[in-house]
Amino acid sequence: MRASNKQLTILSEAEKAALYESPDFDEEQRLSFLNLTPEEQALVRNRANLSAQVHCALQIGYFKAMHMFFPIDWDEVQEDTDFIMQEYFPEHMFFHPTTITKHQYYAQCHTIAAHFGYQLWSKEFEPLLREKAEKIIYRDVSPQFIVIELLGFMREKKIMRPGYTTLQAIVSNALNAERKRLGTIIHESLTEADKSALQKLLFEKETETLSGLADLKQDAKDFKPRMISAERDKLISIKPLYLLAKSLLSKLKLSQQNLQYYASLVDYYTVYDLRKKLKSDQTYLYLVCYIHQRYLKLDDNLMDAFCFQLKECEMEIKEKAQDAYSEYAISKQSELAVMKKLVKLYVKQELSDEIRFGEVRREAFAIMPEEELRNKVLHDDDKELKLIDFYWKMVDKHFHRFKLQLRPLMMAIDFSSTAADSPWLKTITWLKELFGANKTIKKYPITACPEKTRPKRLQKFLFDTNAKGEQKFHGDRYEFWIYRQMKKRLKAGELYLADSVHHRSLQQEISSANEKGALVEPLDIPALRDPIKKLLDDRIAELHTEWLRFNSDFMQGKLKHLNYDEKTNTIHLKNPGRRGMKSIKIVFMISCHSAILRMYFDLLMNGADIHQFLRTYSLVTAKCMLMKTA
Template sequence: MAFEERVQILSEAEQDELYGPPAFTSADQRFFFSLNDKELAIAKSLRHRGQRYMLVVLLGYFKAKPVVLNPGFHQIKQDLKYVYQTVLPGPGCRPFNLTPKENERIYQRVFQLCNYQRWNVKDHGAALRDYLSQQARAWTAPRHLFDAANEYCSGQKIAIPAYSTLQKIISQVVGDEQEHMAAHLERAMSRGLKQALAELVNGTGPLPFRQLRQSARNFTGTELEKELIVYRHIQHWMPEVDLLLSTLSLSQKNLQHLAEKVDYYGAKLKRQTVGSQWLYLLCYLQTRWQQALERIADGFVHHVRQTKQKAKDYAQEAVFKDWQKAAKNVSKAAEVLHLFIDDSIDLQLPFATVRQQALSLLTKRDLESVCLFLNEQRRSVDEAMWQYCDEKESLRKGLLRELFLCLRFEGCDGTQHLAAALAKTQNELNGQDAQLQTADTRLLSKKSREFLLDGEGNILIDRYEWFLYQQIPDRLNGQLTLPDITKYRALDADLIDGEHWRKNKYTLLQQSHFTKLAEEPEKLIKQMAMELDTRLYEVGEYLEQEDNRNIILRNPQGKRFWRLPSASKHHLVNNPFFQQIPTTGIADVLRMVDRDTGFIDCFAHVLGSQSRSRSHEYDLLAILVGNATNQGIYGMAQISDRTYDQLSTIQANYLRLETLNAANDNINNATAKLPIFRYYNIQEDVIHASADGQKFEARRETFKTRYSSKYFGTQKGVSAMTLIANHAAINARVIGANEHESHYIFDLLMSNTSDIIPDVLSTDTHGVNHVNFALLDLFGYQFAPRYAQVGKVINDMFDVKEDKEHRIQLCLKKPINTHRIAQHWDTIQRIAVSLKQRKTTQATLVRKLSEYKGRCEQVPDMRSCLSSGAMEQGSS
């Protein structure tokens, strides 16, 4: 394979970092150049003094990173000086460089001492390609495969191959994977679908490509109509599209990556091979189909809940006004009562005549209201709510019905009748008459029958349709599922296929590299239980200490109360040190950071250009500053000599989520190598990270922006979830202001691609749930949340008692069901491996694990996850 065909993986700075001599501090020199007896004996066995020193240096380098190096003398003279002054005291040596043969002989000894093998294509190439082919099914990003190759070599005790070797292997793996998929599509795709895809690329089909890419920005009927148009046009192709992609066994991450190629290339998609066009478009159609269905479902849920809330507000206001009006009509009611004692009325008059005269004074409804008022009763709020729904006939027959007919429902044990009724309703509404004719009265509760049945016991069919719609939103937590929508489908659909799991369980567990998952549950549970008991005892001992300043126990009136100490706020001023530092422009700071890290090189061209030209360096800096300061490229164009079209083109070509992540990782990795970085550690050799959400008001309306009167007033906004390790922002996610932060904690950690790997994670109360405790522990992290009301947490979880010697003893109020953990350990392993393989987005799976906990009868394995989480929470 020619070099031009090799995929670019590392920047030049990253290549120098991995394949160049490491820069050791004095502490690193003492650690890596220290020798045991065997190493010292082999070093002294070399005759040439310079080679002895070189062996010690290269051995230390290899311990730091298993790469074969051939550095020049002047590159490592400081380390050589340390060796002959400290490790092997001697007179030193003259400058020299190793010949290839000398270097090979020294590394033979290094491999022997470290129990490693030298990379050999014949011996190791095929096995590495097979391993990377398996990894490519989860994620084909070259950097991911590069890291996977290094992990494989580390696991197999093989020295990391040369960069060009890994480039060639990874390029071959990615190319073979795409060629395999393109060949399969050529054989399996129907002629009609091929024609439809060609029309999309050429813009000659019934649905313009521009309209296909347009999506709803909010929940209004006009915007949701965009999703309905897409649904109607691609609906008949989706069964074949889903079948084709399922045979390719693409992971969710790969599918998203390939789908994004359509947005990356745009009109230039025509330049790609036909096979690549098919692959990208099929993935895009499925992603766009999923997006349309999810937004249709979200829109349906939104309008049903909004209508229900408006009906409740209307009903409360109507009842209040009715009560007020009845109070004012008491005087007229007196006139009605006077009719019964009016001597001028002939007693022989029919009652109907007198009744008619009474109704001329007060209407029937007003008279009923006065009667209720006199009895100190009010009209039914529920009746007023149903009256409001009756007035919203156009919404029910229009937008809601259209959205409802796009959805396919499945029920569980307790909702089978509801799912059947929904399916039957859809069939009738899809019929020629488009009228709902039958109703399942078994679904009606005793309370609802009063409002959905008329006086003769017949169903009010319009209200019954509203009734069905109102049952859906609150049951999309596992009771009802939408199998076509990732967000609302059953949990089992997000996990590794059951048959594949049973056949390949042990292989999958070994590939996950998680030691806890491979252990026997009884042994692991016993170990965790001992750790929990020990921790509870230690905490009790700590609380007894007189110098305990972290948790204070108050005992007023015999009732324990726990609280954290609160210190008075001092007047905050800037440290005088910072006043001595001159003010520097942000552009100058960015140029300095780029000089030291080369992060601008991470903004690769969307078409995969091999050129490393930095001709757009200042344009990219302007775009970054403009977007970061919320001015945008239009604002930057107004105040600079760059045109809007120029900045817009460069932004489209270079600025993407993946390039932003790469640049951020580049800066963070360089920061982590600075000697000062470790002084930010709260604990020695422990990186403590923190995740929190910050609310931002949005200028533009998107489907993710939401109202929040607490944060945005009458405006919309989003929440930016940020993962901070020490002082470095290593990952971030933008979520809706209505979404729960705890669902994204695990996703932030697992999608972190920087070299800064947190050991401990803290969040505020919004980031806490039992599932996070269990998952983070299984994946090797410690979860240490900051509770706003720590006293309430302690009182809810623990019984605090005193023994005979009046020492504090803590024990759990609710015992942990360890039997359930062991019983469903296989399911816990399957969930963890599915998260590792990115079978679905990790936030989606965590959300389901968290929200389904109230429906454990339908999802029994959730109990085991929650029990495991409770055990880890108790230990924390």
Template sequence: MSRNKRLSILTAAEVEDLYGVPSFNESYQRFYFMLNDKELAEISRIRQRKYRCVAIALLGYFKCKPVLLNPRYKSMQDDLVFIARFHYRDLTFRRFSLKPDQKSRIYARVLSIVGVSNWNDKRHQPQLVEHLCTCAESWVEPRAVFDAAIEYLARQKIAIPAYSTLQKIVSQVIGQHQKRLHDQIDAACSQGLSTMLLTLVSGEGQFTFQQLRQSARNFTGTELQKEIAVYHHIQPWMTDVTTVLESLSLSQKNQQHYAERVDYYGAKLKRQSLANQRLYLLCYLQSRHQQGLERIAEGFIHHLRQVKQRAHQMAQERVYRDWQKAARNVSKAADILHLFVDDSIDPDTSFQAVQQRAFQFLNVSDLNSVCRYLSNQKQSAEEAFWQHLDTESTLRAGLLRSLFCCLRFDGTDKTRRLAGALAQARLDLVAGNRLGDVSIDQRLLPKATRPLLSKPDGSIDKSKYEWFLYLQIPNRLNGQLTLPEVIRYRALEDDLVKPEIWKNQKGSLVEGTQQPNISEDPKRLIPRMADELTLRLHEVSHYLERSDTRDVILRPKDGKHHWRLPTASKKHLARISHDRINKNG
């Protein structure tokens, strides 16, 4: 495989960082080139001291990163000088180069010391490919597969092979994974769905690929209409799309990865193979459908809260104006009341005649204002609230209704009746663009609100009832009402593994997490981990006691002690003696 055709996984800087000779300061040199008894005994078996220095350097490099390097003398020179001074105080040597067989023998000794196997294609590659194919079922993104390979090699104590080798392996794994998906799509995808996907990419249909990728940038009506248009185009196909994706058993990460390919390629998607086009578009349609529904729900809630805020504000202003008018007219109301105790009025005078005399002091509107003020100001505010909603009928019958018809609601035990009313209202509005009599459930209306929604004949005003249903939604999306198709507002149970699946597939699900400790009994796992930690702490304390500890730093912070190597901010660090190390180790 030519270099320019290889799969790009790491950047040039990352490749250099992984496969280049590490650069150590003196503290890291002291840390990585310090030898324990086993290492010292093995290194001492090398006859020439300059090759011992090379072996110590390669051992330190391998401790830093488990890669077999091919360093030049110049890149190792500073480290070799430090090693010679630290381990062999009288050693000086000139520039030299290692022959391939010499480097191989030294690395064989290094691998023997650290207990790591050198990479072998025939012996290690089949097992690695099999493991990565399993990992690819969770996340097939090249960097994720590469990281999984590094983790596998570390667990199996195998040296990391050349970058080109890992590129080929990752490419092979991704190719096998996609080949399986392509075959399953061929078997599960209907002819109609395949034609729709092909038409979408080619741009020959009325609804273009560019329109599909356009999304609402804000909550204005014009922008939300884009989401509504996308919803109405792809909604009829979502059952087929979901069926195909379920047959693929894609993880959420893989579905997200393939969906992102559509935005990555854009108009150049048509250059991809037909199989890749279908795979990417199926995942993208599912993602775009969820994204569109979430924006529709957010836009619906946003406009409801705004119109509710406007209605309350206008109601308060109207109450204030009524209060001012009533305050000015309250003295005239006294004149009206005086009519009922005026002895000059003939007892046989009709009520209508008295009423006409009262209207000479205050007209009907002003008199009603005074009555509301004297009786119940809150009722006046509620009435003004619903009167303002009548002026927002264009918003209700236009944007809000279009958004509402895209959403499906579920309820809990306490909101089951409300969810049923919302579902029936949605069916009526989709079918005939108006509420039917069966949609009106007067049991939902509070006693104080019912008169405000009633007509003079006692029936419920359907326009106000539609407003009533809409206004119940925003404050109940805290779990009382759910949107099963919108991730943000769906029930918690929808994010969990179904009990039947967990019961039947628990073993495979746990194995797929790559976390074997999950399946262990905590009563045995925790004590074992505690024992391992205690043993490790004793080993570290013993090592610090026996070694040169001048570069070991204890950093007090919030009453807790942490071991660490020196950093640039030395003013916050405190050197400690052997006694202090033993005390806190």
């Protein structure tokens, strides 16, 4: 927000003109707003003379359009005046307007306002608007938003808006009060050590030319190791400040909109402005909000990088395993053909039973060299390998490269779980302690990790048995397995990041909504007045109406871009850009949409397990989904 003539600019020049300058009607608007009802015409006819009557008619039209009264300059409203004369005073061939008195002007204003049920602005409404402005600020501190909400409030209460300077003063006072509130909390909450830590962000590092804040602002361009390593270092370095910000924000009680707004001001102001020009409390507020938002983004970036790197690792291992298994299958097929030739020696009629075995061996070695045959016999354990065997062999061979990126990310990210006693969270914590102490997994017995993280079907791949018969971890394989489970359970919602935007738990979202609900309860927001069940019923009814409208339009042939195939019960969307048609399979189950919303409401209100809802939701939506085929 910028100051103009030492006053807060709450509206742009165009917005100010739209609200406070008399309207300039076009022909259509004249037909709409200057079309007077019989009651309005009677009000006009009650004026003392023709000038007062025309003036009153114009004020009625302008009030209907703007809910304001304006001083009328007859020269500037000639077209509107001509329209009034033609419509309501055709008997007067000529009209020579005269200026009406102040008494007549204000009398007309009172009469017109009373006719439409409005109250003229007076100072007695200022406390009401100040109180409303203070509540609005809790939602959004931007002046434009406050003004829009105040105008809506006055329109609802049928109070004429005040002059621009009065409105400007009300908004300014409300913002100043909010600044004082925040400044007091910051002053009382931050210690000298906290202030010093925040101020360090505004100064250059010893070994670099950028300030800590400028360095923190730089975004990673991709998921390359160097970029992600820098992101990880940033997250670790600002974690103490984030914990400080988290604690302070709980006292400031900012809405998400205001939190983002204050954080954005760090990008708006230069480091010099933050350090020298702004008040220290303002600087601390902007920095705290920015650090909070930046930490959440960094946490999301690291989690996304972890999932990306793991996916790359999985794809490479899967591809390598498939190639190795294909080679193995081909070699087995070749060996089988050779073995058939060797077996034929036993049924070859040309060889008599009395022949020396040495002759048979020579023929066998002609088929396969002795050394190669000997190796096959001595080293082949007769166990046929499967694709999964090659998969874990490829983990041994290739995972160590990806581990260099995945392990530091796992160490930096703070995971949480929706389950109170999650074995996966325990394992992650154990691995962090292990790697933090520079220890390896393979030195520990398998009982060191929770049993539920040791699936029986994979035990032969994840664990080795030593000479003493003790089972030990196969280090890389178990670590890889845990990383895969982390990704899987994060997607399922069992694991989550508490300090995140995109990877929070659903329970966090619900709790946050409840907290925000308590904050906005006194704000008199129309959308929050109705019970949730009514809102859901309204949305379901809207959806049902849309489906019926779609069905009606389709049956009447209005939707020319769609064709229905009776054989496959599918609707085809014509694609003029291709020769064929792009098929889109749509299952029209309107009841499913209703069921999903009602099921969510019932489960939420009855305190049911949210994971059960998600499982049920998946089953329902599986039957009511949009399937695209190329």
